[in-house]
Structures are given as C-alpha cells and as structure tokens.
Amino acid sequence: GAGVSQSPSNKVTEKGKDVELRCDPISGHTALYWYRQSLGQGLEFLIYFQGNSAPDKSGLPSDRFSAERTGESVSTLTIQRTQQEDSAVYLCASSPWSDGGGYTFGSGTRLTVV
C-alpha cells in the first residue's frame, strides 16, 4: 500500500481483556517498529523486526506484551490481561533496510483500557 496501515484506529477494552493490534507496513519495507506514545512517558520503543532475523524485544514493558511478524508483511502486537496503564497510542513504523532511521509511521491505534 501507499502508507503504513494500522487497525483498529481506536480500541476500548475492559481491564483484564486481551487485545490485538495490527500493522500493515509499506510493501518492500523490511524493517518494522512498534512504539508507544503516552502522556506520561512520551514515545517509547517497543519492538523491532528485520526480515527473518530475531526481533529486538528490549522495549516490551512486560511479558503481557508480545508481537509477531510474518516474513516482511503484517505484524500484530498483542497485549494480554490489559491494565489501565496500557492506555496509549500504539504506533507502527516501517522503513527500507538500512535507511538510517527515517521511518514512515502509521496513524496509530488509540487504546483505552476502562
């Protein structure tokens, strides 16, 4: 596609429920990143995928968070047993390999845990 597509754009969930967020990167972009944006913490790195290499999961805040990517296509970020502090905007970005960090971001998924 022309841009990075994220779905849903908004998600309201009850505390304790699991949620799954989806990211469709730009075709041909081998690198994919997830970030979280919240009022208190700003923009935080969560996880990085590059082709078939092992992902960099160093930013995941707890073991309730996990992410998968199939090859160089869609990625899903799953949050289990959601907590109120998980409320944030989750941003996905992609870039060509070795592009020096100039990503294209999606519009994000706004997650609200009630």
Place this chain on the structure above:
Amino acid sequence: AQSVTQLGSHVSVSEGALVLLRCNYSSSVPPYLFWYVQYPNQGLQLLLKYTSAATLVKGINGFEAEFKKSETSFHLTKPSAHMSDAAEYFCAVSDRGGSNYKLTFGKGTLLTVNP
C-alpha cells in the same frame, strides 16, 4: 545510552516570525538525528534527518536543522512561520546497532502559530 532534550515544551510564535525549536542530544557514538512532526490525531511524519553528511540539513515544508557537534545540538528552524506549521515536533536520535535504527525521542515541543 542515548538521550534527547527538547528545550521548551511549548513555543508560541506569530505568523511570519522565525521558528526555532531546540534539541540537544547525548550519544557515545556519532549519532543519526531526526526531526518528526505530528499533527493532531495523526502519526509522525519525518521532517528531516542528519546521517553524517552535510551538517546543515534541509527538510520538507521549509524547515532546516544544523548539526553542531561541539554543542551537541540539532536545532530546527524555519524563517517564516505559517499557520499550517502548528503541530507537535519531536527530535530523535538513532540508537544504531547493526541495522536496527530504533529511535530515542525527546518529549516534544508544541508549536502554536498566532495570526
């Protein structure tokens, strides 16, 4: 570890005035530096990036930034502000390990443009 400090969480200018948004970084290795802009309810858009070529970097929408190693700064400027420039601006530094260009962002500066 790398870090970014953006001086001023909120900057207000008049339309037509100079825009100056300040960014200082710390890095143990030569950095890659970026400015992103975020409009309400949208994702981040890359304005410009410094990757060790020319120290004065020109970006989209008339913005430019100058890398000053001695001052560890990468301030963003625009000679004449437009109403459409009102947005939040983020400075970021790349924590490059191999091909992993994960970014460390500053807290952001909200730019208001007054008519």
